[in-house]
Amino acid sequence: MVRRPFKYRWYLLGFIFILLATVPIWGSDYVLLLGLLFCLYVALSQMWNLLTGYSGLLSLGQQAFIGFGGYTMAVTTNYYGINVWLSILTGGIFSVFLALFMSLFIFRMRGIFFAIGTWIFAEILLLWFSNWEFVKYGMGLFIKPPNPPSMQMIYYASLVMGVGSVAIVYLILRSKIGLGLMAMRDNEDVSQSMGVEIFRSKLFCFLVAAFITGATAGVLYVFQIFIQPYKAFAMDWTVSLVFIVIIGGIGTIEGPIVGTFIFILLNQYLSEYGHISLLLLGSIAIAIILVAPKGIMGTLQEKTGFEILSPRRL
Amino acid sequence: MEDTGKKKKGTEALNRRDFVKKSAIAAGTVLAASNSLPKIIRTAEAAQRDHILIGRPNPTTGPLAGFGEGSPWADEIAIKEINKNGGIYIKKLGKKLPIKIKMIDTESNPSKAGEAAARLIVRDKVDLMLAYHTPDTVNPVTAICERYKMPSISLDAPLEPWLGGGPYKWAYHAFWSVEKDIVPVYTGIWDEIKTNKKVGVLMANDPDGVSWSKVFKEEGGKMGYELFDLGRFPYGLQDFSPFINAWKKNKCEILLANTIPPDFITAWRQCKRLGFVPKVATVGKALLFPSVAKALGGDLANGISTEVWWSPHHPFSSSLSGMTAKQMCDRWTKETGKEWLQPLGFKYAGYEIAADALKRAASLDKDTIRQAIGATDIKTIVGPIKYNSENYARTPLVGGQWAKGTTFPWDVKITYNKTAPNIPKTGKTFAIS
Numbered sequence: 113m114v115r116r117p118f119k120y121r122w123y124l125l126g127f128i129f130i131l132l133a134t135v136p137i138w139g140s141d142y143v144l145l146l147g148l149l150f151c152l153y154v155a156l157s158q159m160w161n162l163l164t165g166y167s168g169l170l171s172l173g174q175q176a177f178i179g180f181g182g183y184t185m186a187v188t189t190n191y192y193g194i195n196v197w198l199s200i201l202t203g204g205i206f207s208v209f210l211a212l213f214m215s216l217f218i219f220r221m222r223g224i225f226f227a228i229g230t231w232i233f234a235e236i237l238l239l240w241f242s243n244w245e246f247v248k249y250g251m252g253l254f255i256k257p258p259n260p261p262s263m264q265m266i267y268y269a270s271l272v273m274g275v276g277s278v279a280i281v282y283l284i285l286r287s288k289i290g291l292g293l294m295a296m297r298d299n300e301d302v303s304q305s306m307g308v309e310i311f312r313s314k315l316f317c318f319l320v321a322a323f324i325t326g327a328t329a330g331v332l333y334v335f336q337i338f339i340q341p342y343k344a345f346a347m348d349w350t351v352s353l354v355f356i357v358i359i360g361g362i363g364t365i366e367g368p369i370v371g372t373f374i375f376i377l378l379n380q381y382l383s384e385y386g387h388i389s390l391l392l393l394g395s396i397a398i399a400i401i402l403v404a405p406k407g408i409m410g411t412l413q414e415k416t417g418f419e420i421l422s423p424r425r426l
Numbered sequence: 427m428e429d430t431g432k433k434k435k436g437t438e439a440l441n442r443r444d445f446v447k448k449s450a451i452a453a454g455t456v457l458a459a460s461n462s463l464p465k466i467i468r469t470a471e472a473a474q475r476d477h478i479l480i481g482r483p484n485p486t487t488g489p490l491a492g493f494g495e496g497s498p499w500a501d502e503i504a505i506k507e508i509n510k511n512g513g514i515y516i517k518k519l520g521k522k523l524p525i526k527i528k529m530i531d532t533e534s535n536p537s538k539a540g541e542a543a544a545r546l547i548v549r550d551k552v553d554l555m556l557a558y559h560t561p562d563t564v565n566p567v568t569a570i571c572e573r574y575k576m577p578s579i580s581l582d583a584p585l586e587p588w589l590g591g592g593p594y595k596w597a598y599h600a601f602w603s604v605e606k607d608i609v610p611v612y613t614g615i616w617d618e619i620k621t622n623k624k625v626g627v628l629m630a631n632d633p634d635g636v637s638w639s640k641v642f643k644e645e646g647g648k649m650g651y652e653l654f655d656l657g658r659f660p661y662g663l664q665d666f667s668p669f670i671n672a673w674k675k676n677k678c679e680i681l682l683a684n685t686i687p688p689d690f691i692t693a694w695r696q697c698k699r700l701g702f703v704p705k706v707a708t709v710g711k712a713l714l715f716p717s718v719a720k721a722l723g724g725d726l727a728n729g730i731s732t733e734v735w736w737s738p739h740h741p742f743s744s745s746l747s748g749m750t751a752k753q754m755c756d757r758w759t760k761e762t763g764k765e766w767l768q769p770l771g772f773k774y775a776g777y778e779i780a781a782d783a784l785k786r787a788a789s790l791d792k793d794t795i796r797q798a799i800g801a802t803d804i805k806t807i808v809g810p811i812k813y814n815s816e817n818y819a820r821t822p823l824v825g826g827q828w829a830k831g832t833t834f835p836w837d838v839k840i841t842y843n844k845t846a847p848n849i850p851k852t853g854k855t856f857a858i859s
Contacts, residue, residue: 141548180685194486242660249658250631252536253568254591336540336568338591342539342660344633383542384530 121420134269135263148267148335150376155367156349157356158277159321165363166285166423168297170223172350174325174348176214176237179344181326182333183247196257200269207326211319219315234381238345254338256334258268262329266335273328273339273387278421279363280320285423289313294423297363299423311362339400355393361407365421372410439491471655475790477526478514480780481546482556483567487535489661489686492715493559493582499762501527503645503754504777505747514781517788525549525671525781532563533747548831551794553621554579556776560711561587568597577631577796579779581808582735584608585631585818586641592816598799600779600811601735601772604638607823607845608733609645612708614650615731615825616680618855623651626673626704627670628683628693629660630668634711638684654678660684661686666693670702677763683785684710687718694726705761705857707731707747708825716765719828719836727836734840736771736808738764742851744807751807765834775806827855 135147156174163169181203188199216231240252263270284290292313295303306312333339352375360371378396382389404411412418482501485494505525508514512522526548532539539562547550547570556579557567564583569591571578578597580588585603601610611618616625631634636659646653654676656669670693681697681704683690690712697703708731712718719727738755749757754774755766779802787798792797802819803812811819825842838851 117753126641143544146543220651226432248590250660251590251633251634251636256591260573263476336537336566337573338536338540340536340564343535380545383538383545 116140120391126408126419129321132249132275136267141359145266146376146380148263148270149374150334151267151270152328152332153352153356153372153376154369155270155273155277155324157353158281158362158365158370159325159328160350160353161357161365161368162184162284162317164320165367166281166290166293166297167314168300169318170227170315171230171321173214174232175190175230175345175347175349177210177322177325177330177333178349179234179237179241180210180339181207181329182339182344183253183341184326185330185333186253186255186339187247188252188405189255193258195426196261196334197269199257200334203330204323205382207322207329208319211322212327215315215318219311221387231252234345234347238341240340241345246310247341250341252338252380255337255339257334261334261355266331268292269331269334270328273324273331277328278293278323278365278369280324282421283424284320285318285365289316290423293317355397357407359397359407361409361411364407364409364419365423366419367407367409374408432454438449458501475516475519475523475617478516478523478549478554478784479552480525480527480792481544481550481552482527482529482555483532483545483546483555483563485531485534485539485559485563486531487687488532489568490534490560490562492717492767492854495628495715495717495766496758496773498527498529499758500770500773501529501777503757504774507744508777508781514784515788516790518790523618524785525777527556532612536562536566539563540570543567544557544574545568547576548570552576553704554590554780554782554784554791554795555616556580557771558582558776564588564599564807565591568594568599572596575792575798577783577792579776579783579799579808581776581791581821582769585639585820586637588814589818591634594817597814598621598779598802598817598819600717600813600821601673601731602777602821602823605641605645607820608710609639609641611823611842612642612650612682612731613646613651613669614844615708615827615855616706618842618856621679621705622677623680624678625651625653625680625682626669626676626677627655628669628681628690629655629658630685630689631660632686634684634750638710640853642682650678653682659689661689663689664692666696667669667700669693670697670700674700674702679705679729681707681709683707685712687712687715687721691718691722694722694730698726703849703858707858708733713828716767716834716836716838717856719838727829728830729781730858731825731827732838734824734838735821736767736768737826737838737840737849738850739840740764740771740807740809740822741769741813742805742807742809744774745804746781750809765831765837771808775808775811778804779811822849827853829853 135144160174163171170199178235184203184206187198188194189196214233219228221229241247292308295308356371356375361367382392457814484497509524514526529545530542532542555571555576555578558562559582561583564580568578588599629639656672688736712729713826714733738752740751743750759783781806783798786796809821813819824840824846827837828836829839840851841853841855843849
């Protein structure tokens with residue numbers, strides 16, 4: 113079947129963007145909160161998708177960047193009184209340094225070994241931060257910026273992260289690197305012999321993902337106010353991202369967006385049922401994997417050719 | 427992107443330039459329309475009020491579930507008493523409104539607690555927040571209340587970790603202080619038994635563990651106690667033998683702990699197995715509830731000391747109905763068949779403070795409610811509450827010790843009351859053998 117990008121896609125995307133950008137005007141505080149969570153999770157899951165769905169880097173350690181970015185933001189605002197937006201950016205930059213350091217070790221590993229490597233790094237960071245007096249051990253930090261931003265400001269920051277992450281993934285995939293990435297994902301050895309610079313492309317994606325994940329975590333913790341190592345570096349983060357990307361459709365740009373939408377809505381309604389919510393989330397994930405192994409958007413693309421943001425240029 | 431535009435001109439209805447132009451027009455229309463929309467979507471509040479809503483994030487499940495156990499029983503009896511005569515009079519509406527609560531489970535998780543509080547504020551539009559039970563619940567909830575300018579009353583979490591998030595404008599808190607209350611009570615208990623003054627420290631890596639160990643290190647040293655502290659440990663640790671062996675090696679005769687209940691059960695069983703039996707064990711947070719004393723198994727709970735912040739013997743009574751602490755505990759036992767719990771009184775007292783403040787405010791305006799809470803000066807079932815300039819009030823603390831009970835397998839006896847002599851002693855401190 114010939115895949116053809118959805119005819120009115122630019123209208124649709126423009127409409128969604130305008131809808132999101134005007135939430136503070138038309139929406140209630142509750143809609144604003146949902147929009148905020150939606151944008152943040154889109155950014156985080158889009159980055160996991162870039163790593164796992166496109167670059168073949170199965171990362172189980174996204175929480176390393178979330179915690180590191182969050183803590184960098186908390187420390188720079190609290191201890192050094194740096195402007196909150198600047199400190200969010202610092203969180204992203206520090207995450208890139210962390211990613212560079214991690215890459216020295218884990219880029220020698222492939223597949224599942226890479227996954228375990230990222231996970232171990234996250235665990236090391238958890239131990240480090242929970243035993244570090246500077247960040248008050250496991251007590252956690254209250255984030256008290258010198259200029260506390262309003263909810264609307266935080267929302268717009270999250271919107272920048274959400275929309276920015278989608279745009280960056282789209283641009284990367286449409287570039288030469290993206291072409292190489294997809295070749296690499298399909299067959300690493302062959303693509304290498306065809307001249308794809310594997311190491312450089314992978315590292316590039318890893319650093320981009322680290323930056324966006326770290327900065328997004330900064331926005332997230334400005335909203336949450338309270339950061340604590342056991343939750344910031346928790347595996348739960350990556351589990352949520354995997355859920356979002358798998359049900360939405362791995363290796364598609366729209367997948368994480370659709371997945372996040374479902375995830376946020378489910379969370380809102382299920383959270384009142386306590387532990388059953390986890391059971392239900394699990395059942396939904398299993399059902400979707402069985403019925404539509406490529407996720408909602410992946411299956412839709414395969415069956416109908418429906419595609420909004422195509423990484424292909426033909 | 428541009429390639430697509432050119433190659434697909436036939437099939438595509440729109441190129442980029444068109445898109446920009448059209449979306450600008452669309453954006454303008456949406457913006458214009460949205461100026462009238464908010465009135466439709468946003469209103470629906472205030473006009474038709476038929477109740478006052480209190481938000482209640484509660485650790486119903488997870489490691490702190492023992493604290494949440496008395497809910498909604500204690501909440502319901504308090505609400506019934508407040509609503510007996512129609513509720514709280516609101517001047518602007520010229521009528522009385524009954525109180526309702528909305529409870530959300532925090533799963534004992536601080537991130538979830540913060541999210542639950544945010545949801546209660548923006549979705550359920552609560553008028554007031556009531557939060558209890560350990561810093562893991564209270565700290566994130568009060569932080570979110572400050573952000574949303576939501577009046578908040580909290581109890582049952584030590585003062586020091588809570589004060590770390592201050593200065594507060596919207597949140598008011600009442601409980602005891604680690605430095606001013608826990609240290610005198612615990613060292614007072616230690617002093618009652620003759621020991622070599624060597625203390626083994628077992629503290630979790632959480633707000634309580636971090637602040638307790640810091641304060642005890644400073645104060646305990648001054649009083650001539652030698653502390654053996656191997657550091658904080660994470661929740662769910664399965665092997666405490668490095669700690670226990672270090673205490674044995676140094677011949678510690680006192681154990682000082684602050685952990686969540688499941689971790690203390692693991693640790694104390696291993697102490698027994700490895701032959702470490704201190705003469706005195708003062709255990710914060712973990713041994714507050716009879717269910718945990720029972721869960722230790724055998725005679726393991728016998729002689730363990732803990733802090734007692736509320737009991738049937740506390741000489742206080744309800745400002746709502748005059749019910750005494752004893753009467754409340756008896757009622758709990760009669761209706762549930764269970765032994766009394768320390769959080770019961772505090773859960774109830776939160777509603778006393780809320781009702782008192784709302785009555786004086788006679789308004790649903792957030793700032794009026796906040797000021798009314800700040801001016802609180804009442805005698806509740808947990809003692810007198812009057813907030814100071816840092817928005818907190820201290821409640822009395824005494825020491826207790828677990829011993830074999832008469833009606834229930836384990837009873838906590840009040841054995842140390844020099845910190846609050848108006849609370850009578852019901853037993854005498856004995857050494858663990």
